[in-house]
Amino acid sequence: GQQMNSSTGKTNGTGCFILIGIVLLGVFIHGLVRYFSDKPLYEEAHTAFLQGDCDTAEPVYNEIIQKVHIFDFGKIKANSKVESSYCDEFTFATNSQLMFIYDFTIEHPENPLIEFVDDEAAQLLESIGETEEYVTVLNNDACINEIELVKAGLLVEENALLLYKLNCAKFQLWYGESDSAFKFLEEILEEYPQHSVAKQLNESFKNDTVFCSLTQQMSESSVFNKDVNNLANIFLDCAENYTKQNEFGLAAKVYDSFLINFPEHPDVESVNLLLPDLLIKAARASGSGTIERPNESGWAPEGIARVVIQNDSPHDLRIVFSGPDARIEIIPACETCMDYYAVGPIYCPEQGPIGTFDLTPGEFEVLVETTNEEDVVPFTGTWDFPGGKAFYSCFFIVTTTVY
Structure with missing residues (x-):
């Protein structure tokens, strides 16, 4: 009876080992299959990652991470987690504010995506366009930290630097810092007079009233007085655009200043004809x-x-x-x-x-x-x-x- 029992025990033990081996083989094969199916996905995501394109890489990383990997051959899942984490930091930093990008360069110097911060800063500034998004993009003291931003490599491109100055002029005006705003305008026109952003600035003088509250500073500026005719036209355009916006008091104020600053200008007579009507409309609008x-x-x-x-x-x-x-x-x-x-x-x-x-x-x-x-x-x-x-x-x- 004892021999029979001994033989049965050996048979059961062998079967156990075989079963474990089969399971391990299955897991191994599963890992290999997973590796070969995920490898091209990872390579696609990694290629996008190396180009700073986290929008393309992130969904693929997430697809890989969510799968079951008992054996992580080639460390595909582990690498996906690391690079996805880098992308999370990078995407958060570059999403809305210039100072978030700056903070990213200080807090995450080891992140390989740091080489793309200048491109992201440039794109963020370009995205503002003619909107009022500068209030968001330049929040948290971006406009008083130009030196730090340059040192961090965020304003490397000339176009990005000038868009920064142009939108900081708008931001500082919005914030009530007119002298600081005017300084940005002077720097653009004095140091980069032929640049497309300088031309964009000159066009804005003609077409809108964003900088018209600075006409007094303009009249006292050597930069703006280099071309007196152009300066006079800025006054006239500002007054005309204020009138179109029914801002009669502001229009009258600019025309008044025009008459003081340009008494010999050929348009003085026509301004003298326009001014009384504007003063009366402004008084009525104020509740006369x-x-x-x-x-x-x-x-x-x-x-x-x-x-x-x-x-x-x-x-x-x-x-x-x-x-x-x-x-x-x-x-x-x-x-x-x-x-x-x-x-x-x-x-x-x-x-x-x-x-x-x-x-x-x-x-x-x-x-x-x-x-x-x-x-x-x-x-x-x-x-x-x-x-x-x-x-x-x-x-x-x-x-x-x-x-």
Whole structure:
């Protein structure tokens, strides 16, 4: 009985070894099959990886990683995990912000994809185009870290450097740093005047108002004053584009500055005709009060409407007429007059300086405002002046308490 038992035990043990061997052989064969099926996939992903193309490589890496690899021949799965991890770091860094790319160069110097950061930075800057994506791309102090970005190899291409400067000018304006914004513009035009980005900048002066808030700095800049005619055109284009946007106050401000800076320019006369209408539209847009036409006070020569206005306030008054004539007149302050509180006088005090204006008869849009006090509400009206008559009015200031 004992021999029989001994023989049966040997038979069972041999069968176990055979079974294990078969399983191992199956696993080995499975590993080989997996290796030969995954090898071309990995090579495809690895080739894309070496070119910095993680968009192509990542899905393939994920396909390999998700498969079961009992034996990882050639370390295909392990290498896929490592390179996929490199891609994750690289993709996150290059997705939205220039400073994320910079941080990537500092925090992951061992990542082989670091050689592609300059291309990615350039593509990110080019992607901004005419949009307002510069707010996102240049967030986190990118525009005050130019030296560090250059040292990190992110602005190697000249085109990338200039797009950086152009969009930083926009970003700094958006952020309220106009002097810093203007410095970027000067650097582009002074150091790279023939570059396509400089030409793009000059086109933007003609077509939009992005940099029009910097016209005062432009008028004081030696870089912009190298071509005075071009500078004058920037002012005119800015005012025209502001007008198209119904930004009448900004348009008037630029035209005012134009008249001061370019008094001999051939377009001065046409600007003088445009400015009164813009000032009146700006006042109405700001919430002006309404003022009626002055009363008739006498006769005037035939073909003339004579308007007499007395300034009974301690403020300089600007009187603007837009109609058959375009006039902007200043009546100086009355040195002996005062502002009234809550209630004004019943009759004109008749103490202040007088302005007499002979106009072509017809209908006028009119603005009366102080020249310097922003808290004084302007008044506008539509006044019809027949010829041969005179009209008189006085103006004084009544203040009220605003709760």
